[in-house]
Amino acid sequence: MRFGIASIAAALGLLAAFSSPGQQAADKRRSGFDTMSPRVQAMQRDDLQNPGMLWVADGEVLWKKVFGISFSCAHCHGDAKQSMKGVAAKYPDWDPIEKRPVNLSQRINLCRTRHQLVLPLPPESVELLGLESYVAHQSRGMPVAPSTAKELIEPRERGRKQYEQRIGQLNLSCVQCHDQLPGKSLAGSTIPEGHVNGYPTYRLEWQGMGSLQRRLRNCLSGVRAEPPPWNSREMVELELYLAQRSAGMKIETPAVRP
Amino acid sequence: MARTLIHAPTTARKGEVIEIRTLIAHPMETGYRAGSDGRTLPRDIIRRFTCRYNDEVVFSADLYPAISANPYLAFNVVANASGTLSFSWEGDNGFAQTESAILTVA
Numbered sequence: 001m002r003f004g005i006a007s008i009a010a011a012l013g014l015l016a017a018f019s020s021p022g023q024q025a026a027d028k029r030r031s032g033f034d035t036m037s038p039r040v041q042a043m044q045r046d047d048l049q050n051p052g053m054l055w056v057a058d059g060e061v062l063w064k065k066v067f068g069i070s071f072s073c074a075h076c077h078g079d080a081k082q083s084m085k086g087v088a089a090k091y092p093d094w095d096p097i098e099k100r101p102v103n104l105s106q107r108i109n110l111c112r113t114r115h116q117l118v119l120p121l122p123p124e125s126v127e128l129l130g131l132e133s134y135v136a137h138q139s140r141g142m143p144v145a146p147s148t149a150k151e152l153i154e155p156r157e158r159g160r161k162q163y164e165q166r167i168g169q170l171n172l173s174c175v176q177c178h179d180q181l182p183g184k185s186l187a188g189s190t191i192p193e194g195h196v197n198g199y200p201t202y203r204l205e206w207q208g209m210g211s212l213q214r215r216l217r218n219c220l221s222g223v224r225a226e227p228p229p230w231n232s233r234e235m236v237e238l239e240l241y242l243a244q245r246s247a248g249m250k251i252e253t254p255a256v257r258p
Numbered sequence: 259m260a261r262t263l264i265h266a267p268t269t270a271r272k273g274e275v276i277e278i279r280t281l282i283a284h285p286m287e288t289g290y291r292a293g294s295d296g297r298t299l300p301r302d303i304i305r306r307f308t309c310r311y312n313d314e315v316v317f318s319a320d321l322y323p324a325i326s327a328n329p330y331l332a333f334n335v336v337a338n339a340s341g342t343l344s345f346s347w348e349g350d351n352g353f354a355q356t357e358s359a360i361l362t363v364a
Contacts, residue, residue: 048265051328054283057261207286207327 031249032192032257035183040204044256052133052202052254055126055209059134062127070116073131080138086145088136089251092240094149101155101236105132105211123230129209133200136253143250144197146243155233159241162234168225189258195246196239198255205258212239259355260284264345266359270337278309278317279332282347282355288323304349307331311361312341321349337363 033041043049063073063080077083091104102110108131109120121128146152163174177186178194185191199212206214213235220227228234265279282304289301301323309317317333335343340363346356 048263048279048281049330051281051283051330053263054261054281054328057263204326 027248029195029246029249030182030193031195031197031252033198033252033255035190035192036258040256040258044252050202050254050256052200052209052256055130055133055200055202056137056254058126058130059132059137062131063134067112067116067118070118073111073116076115080134084135084138086139086142088139088253089142089145090147092152092236092243093147094151099151100233101152101240103212103231103236103239104135106231106236108132108135124211124214129200129211132211133209133254136200136251139251140253141250143248144243144246146240146247152240155237156240156244159237159239162238163241163245168220168223170223172223174219192257194242195249196242197246197249198252198257200253201255201257203257209254212242260347260353262345262355262357264357264359266343266361268360269362269364272338272363274337275334276337276361277332277334278343279330280307280345281328281330283328284347284349284353286321286323286325286327286329290323302350302353304329304347304353306348308346308348309333309335310344310346311335312339337361339363 033044047053060080066072066075074080088104091107092101093107094100095102095107095110097114098110105123105128108128112118112120121131166173166176174194177191182191182193196212199215200209201212201215202209203215213230216235216238217227261283263281265277267276270276284304285302286304287299287302289299289303291299293299303323303325304321307319307321307329308315316335319331321329341361342358343361344356344358346354348354
């Protein structure tokens with residue numbers, strides 16, 4: 001009997017060891033990483049197979065590049081490995097000058113126009129995706145930690161409403177697929193829970209890197225709705241809510257997705 | 259210049275089988291897709307990859323339009339002498355790139 005109790009205790013000990021850290025075990029959310037095939041997972045895990053690392057490497061060069069007569073990102077921010085650690089985790093964040101929430105790519109462009117005094121980079125350009133990937137990569141492994149600025153409460157709430165709003169000719173909301181049917185199939189692909197912890201992401205379907213907004217536009221045209229313009233208020237507010245929804249999940253940038 | 263990521267060990271024992279992994283940024287445009295204006299995009303692919311070990315070809319591959327963008331190639335080589343591994347990619351529109359790595363065999 002004593003032996004029995006001892007083995008139960010040992011088993012409980014083992015369970016505790018497997019489920020640590022405790023918070024993770026209670027969290028039922030699953031990153032898109034968990035539902036993709038082992039071969040694509042291997043591709044993401046290995047930095048030499050992960051094509052997203054090509055963009056990260058591009059970003060590292062741009063970080064140190066002096067633009068025109070101006071100065072480089074590194075001139076003010078120093079070594080990104082130190083200064084940018086955890087920064088991407090809190091975006092989108094409130095910008096007190098513009099008085100609106102801005103995402104990471106908008107922040108990079110604001111830095112260019114305000115401080116470096118150079119033209120903003122176009123959305124989805126190789127340079128902007130490179131810089132954004134490089135900055136976000138510095139937070140890899142850290143939890144998504146949305147900004148707690150009180151100005152963001154209202155926009156985030158509007159983002160949630162958009163998430164729940166039926167739209168498009170198919171009259172679908174994000175909730176119907178990503179909250180109610182994740183894990184089921186849609187035309188042969190697994191419906192993910194729609195977490196935003198790996199952006200910018202290398203998608204095999206795109207054969208390239210893309211931002212969260214590019215992904216959102218895919219979904220919007222999928223339900224046959226008209227996507228709002230790049231970096232419009234609606235898009236950033238939706239990003240804000242999505243970051244809150246993925247809060248605490250580990251950042252995977254650059255993630256690889258099928 | 260396209261960006262490349264090459265993983266090759268810098269040291270090896272004589273006779274050891276070493277793994278070499280390469281990744282290069284390239285669109286690998288098939289020549290079958292239509293662009294936003296409806297016209298067919300001209301083909302732009304890497305056609306050949308060659309790895310030379312002290313100027314001797316130890317691995318080569320022909321690439322075709324069905325190969326994905328940013329092609330990743332991994333292969334094994336027997337380390338038998340110290341020297342240089344050179345990697346070259348050649349393709350459409352005069353694309354040519356060569357990278358190299360030094361290998362020391364103890």
